[in-house]
Amino acid sequence: MDKFSAFLSFLAFVLLLKQILIVDGISDTTKDDGFMGILGAIVDNSSRIGKEESVAMQIAVEDFFNKNNQRLDLKIRNSQGDPLQAALAARSLINTDQVQAILGPQTWEEVSLVAEIGSKSHIPIMSLADATPVWATELCTFLVQASPNKLKQMEAIAAMVQRWEWHQVTIIYEDKDFSAPAVLSHLSDALQEVGAEISHYLAILPFASSSLSEELQRLKSSQFRVFVVHLSLPVAVELFEKAKIMNMMEKDYVWIIIDPFASLVHSFNASTISSMQGIVGVKSYLPENESHFQDFRYKFRQRFSSEHPEEVNHEPSIFAAEAYDLTWTVALAISKKKQGRQQIISNILQSDVDGLSGKINFTRQTIAPAHTFQIINVIGESYRELGFWSDGRGFSETIGESDTLKSSMNALGQVFWPGGIQGTPKGWSPPxxxxxxxxxxxxxxxxxxxxxxxxxxxxxxxxxxxxxxxxxxxxxxxxxxxxxxxxxxxxxxxxxxxxxxxxxxxxxxxxxxxxxxxxxxxxxxxxxxxxTESGLVMIVPVRSRTREKAWLFVKPFTNAMWILIGATSIYNGFVIWLIERNHCPELKGSISNQVGTLIWLAFSTLFSLNGNKLKSNLSRITMVVWLFMALVITQTYTANLASLLTLPQLEPTVVDVFALQNSNAMVGCAGASYTSKYLEEVLHFRHNNIKNFSRADEYAPALRRREVAALFLDLPLAKVFLAENCKSFTMTGPTYKVGGFGFAFARGSxxxxxxxxxxxxxxxxxxxxxxxxxxxxxxxxMDMDLEDDRLSLSLNPSYFWVLFLFTGGTSSMALAIYIFRAYNSMSMSEHNVSWKLMMAVMKHWGNQRGRFSRKVSDIAQTTPTNSPNATEY
Missing domain, CATH: 3.40.190.10 (Periplasmic binding protein-like II)
Structure with missing residues (x-):
């Protein structure tokens, strides 16, 4: 049992030693089967990004060997974030290790030194910095910007600002961050497109704790509450910890974070996450559901937890995926046999790879920029996904070719804001x-x-x-x-x-x-x-309408009214004359005498012919109606004429602008206003014909002395001027449309x-x-409108059409009855009269026309007037 344990310990030691040698770039190269060369990398192992990049590069080299049976030695150097250390590491990798390409570093300060060393040795330098200047890639032909430009996320921020109706944004950035100018410029442009702006720029000095507290206090005392944070991980963490202590993570505050900080939220410990509750972030999109990424994620978590046990979270971020893709891309470029260093960079720039982070291709030594971002909301122990934003398509709930993207913030989920509120914060506070x-x-x-x-x-x-x-x-x-x-x-x-x-x-x-x-x-x-009302008006002096006094007596009625009165009077006089002519000898006589009598009757009967002189009932009815109409008209005429005699008859001295221009007259305006420019550029007055006044009390004397023929004022000011001088001046001409008076506020207030x-x-x-x-x-x-007075005081027939219709109808009816009865009477005596007329014609055939006419008249007069067939009406 002891021997077996010893064997397992020895085997574990051998495997661990082999792993260490691979990480340090000291792998066995005695066998050249499938060996392609050596690849160098410079990372900052003191940072989370550097740790993730280092592990991802190792996995990429192993996966490339397993798939293609081609081995690439990876030698990783730790720059510790120091540009000088990065430069020394690059020189060592090139001169000592004979690397064929170098991946990294992460900051432009490091890249600038490494690129110079690599270009002299014709070694491709694959920059992982956030931003590399265009001029740098043009000067250094072996420098490639391998980290995607993420500036499009500024447009996503602007879209959120527009949707939530904020207008002022404060941006907090690191003072010595090389990428900050590009971020500030793109964010400012994006905000202007949606009607907002950056109200305040706050540059943070790294590791200046006292300065950070003072700056946050100034932000707290201002009324703006929308903050966009572009800081490195350690500085951002310190910022939010202090902001929470200062109660700046409460209601009405809005915090928006962007990459690289936003893509590292998953790596924070519980204490840091607790100080960031309610923050909204825009992070690079990572297709985590794809099988290729799931396989990488499994390997990454195992290796990362083994190499960096001090980290609380072992999930890979976009930086790990980009480092993996870059390593794989360079390995493919090196894998082509018999290629020199110049050909390696050419192969890299011609790459077309489907990587973990997306499509990998280059244009002019720069990798394609990122166009899709994920919107997150920090809540609880981590964050939740609100949705996505894509360039040209806007916001969406999901990402995919088959998805219908909505260009609306309504596609996103409910946001949990600082202070625990769910309603949209105002983003500002009253002074x-x-x-x-x-x-x-x-x-x-x-x-x-x-x-x-x-x-x-x-x-x-x-x-x-x-x-x-x-x-x-x-x-x-x-x-x-x-x-x-x-x-x-x-x-x-x-x-x-x-x-x-x-x-x-x-x-x-x-x-x-x-x-x-x-x-x-x-x-x-x-x-x-x-x-106030808006408009620019012309004010001119007024004068008496003296040339119209001689004809003032006709002003009570319009011309149409006078013509209708005359026609009605003549018609009524004719009807009465025709009916009464056989009863009144003075209505007979020669034709000229009868015409004159008819006209005289039409205009004098109303005043001289009494009703008891009329013999026919028809003429009496006509006369009664006629008298009633005449009474109404004469009373109206008298009242209206009295009004005209007592009303001041004034008119403006100038009718319109064209009269001023044609007479080359001087015009006046306020000297410190826009009016002078308007008169010259819009109304086309000559510059020498415009007089500017500095005080309001100069206007009236200048108009009275004819120094200016007209004065142009804003309508609200014109009301005040006329309220003081309405007896002598008036407004005339059109009102020119300009803005009224308003209160001015800062743009985006x-x-x-x-x-x-x-x-x-x-x-x-x-x-x-x-x-x-x-x-x-x-x-x-009171202000006077002279033109309306002139038009309204003259009465027209529309006021009296019923009277005219009544009297005309009555006269016409009487005339019709008279003609009908006269016609019947003439029919009954037609035979006797015709026989006598015929005999007279035959007897006096040769006589002159005058004698014949007199005879006809005599015969007609011999007809008995008391005959039943000759009754008069």
Whole structure:
């Protein structure tokens, strides 16, 4: 039994010695069956990534031998994260061990030194650093970027920020990390695409514990709560441990981690995981369900647990898979017989391998970038998968060619946020008393009714008071917010454009005043909804319409009304004349006399012919209806004429912009506003014809003295000006569409949506209208719309069509009855009259036309008037 135990111990010792010799690169090379050469590797065995890479490379060499019966000696050197140690290791591998290629190192600082040594010896250097500059691969033809570029994960972060409606992001990165500039640039661009931005950059010095605490305290005192962490593993772990102690892993905080840290979450111990609860991560996608990976995973766990028992978790990460794939790819390139060093790198760059981490191929000495990432949520003792993000396809629940990917965050599972909440955090907090909102207020506003800043002297101290409509609306808006917003006003002596730029420069958090919402200002700030009407209007002096006084008496009625009155009067007069002509001798006579009598009757009967002179009932009925219509019309005319005589008859001196341009007239505007540029570039006024005013009290005198023919103001300011000067000036011409007045906030401000919503409430409930009305109440003068007065005072037939229809219908009915009765009377006496007419014609055939006419008249008059067939109506 003792001999057997001794034998087993000896066998175990031999196997262990063989394993150690293989790891150290001292394998038996006396047999050259299947031997291809020696492969070198430089890793940092003090880091988790380096440990995983070392084990994965060993497994790859063994698997390659087992599958192809081709042996490759692997010599691994530990750089301990020191660039100088990495350079010495590279020189030793090349000069002493005669390696054919070197895998690693992990950081660019190490790669830069190793690449220089490898290029001189024409040894391929396969960089596993996060990022390698393009210029480096161009200068060093034997340097290959073998670690996939993972910058696409910045777009996944931007997509999450957009979905959860955050606007400001703070990024925390390592001060001396070479990959940080590329990460910052890509994240900034991605956020801008979705309307967000990086509000703060925090550079962390490694192993500076006191500095880290101070920086976290500053972050805590700010209102922004969305943090993107790009740190190495030890620095990130320290960050979250301190953040938990400082209560920064609670409600409303958002922490997003990215590679390489996110891909190492599985390796953390329970203490570290407990300080990271609720964190969301974006890590490289690893197809763990494939059989090839499952086989690798089994081997990896056994070897890793044996070589690194101090590690609490033995699962492989993306870095182990990439190291395995790279080793296999280089082994394939070396396996081709009779190839020189130049051909080896050529074979590597022509590789097309399906690896554990995905497809392996190169373009210009750079491996294809990663396009798919996994979204994770740290909870409990590890993390859970929320879903995936793929470039060009968005978010999805699963990954696969047959899956239908959804470009929506709804495809992801429920997130467990810091503090244990399940609802989406706001990602910001209102300003506190220690850090209130800084709001700039312009002191150069031309109209003090909107904003006025006054100095208040209290002994030796000087303070400022702020009042005006803009200030009142802002305070009313804050009352509608669901939280208390602490702020301080600060005076700003400069143009409105300069004030908005101060927000972009972080000198102010917001600006309140009569600030016009303009497109060019959006590059520096964002605006709330306007709290005033929008538009640019023209103001001109008014003058009396003296040229229309002579014809003022016709203004009560329109031309159509006068024509209808005249036509109706003539028609009614004709009907009465025709019916009454046989009873009134004065209605008879020559044709010209009768026509004149008819016209006179039409316009004078209403005032001179009494009803008792009318003999026929038909004419009496016509006259009654006619008199009623005339009474209504005359009374209306009198009332309307009285109104025209008492109403001031004024008109604008200029009708439109074209009249100003054609007359080459001077126009005025506010000097510190956008209006001057608008007049020149949009309305095409000459630059020399535009006069800028610095004070509001200069407007009215300049218009009265004809220094300018017109004044262009924003509609809200025009109301104030006309409230003070409505007797002399008026608005005319069209309203040009421009932005109204709004409050400016920093781009991406988390406060902007809440403030805008509150402002809409203030507008909808009438508060803004009441404040504006109170502002103008001190001016006892109402605005006048002259054009509407001119059009509305002249009455048209639409007001009287029933009367005209009634009197016209009555007259027409009377005329029809008269004609019908006259026709029947003429039929009964037709025989006698016709015989006498015939005899008269034969007797006086040769007489002149005048004598014949008189005879016809005499015969007609000899007809007995008392005959039953000749009754008059």
């Amino acid at each position: 506190t008393s220690a850090n209130p909102l800084k709001i700039g207020v312009p002191t150069t506003a031309t109209f003090k009714q909107y904003v006025e800043v006054e100095q208040v002297h209290l002994g030796n101290n000087i303070s400022f008071s702020y009042k005006g409509l803009a200030i009142d609306v802002f305070k009313a808006t804050l009352e509608e917010l669901p939280f208390d917003l602490l702020y301080n006003f600060f005076p700003f002596n400069g143009t409105f454009d300069a004030l908005v730029e101060q927000i972009h420069l972080k000198n102010f958090d917001a600006a309140v005043g009569s600030i016009s919402i303009l497109a060019n200002r959006y590059q520096h700030a964002e605006f709330t909804a306007p709290y 988390q406060l902007l949506p809440s403030v805008t919503q509150a402002m809409l409430k203030v507008s909808e409930n009438g508060t803004v209208r009441d404040l504006e009305k109170n502002m103008l109440a001190s001016q006892k003068c």
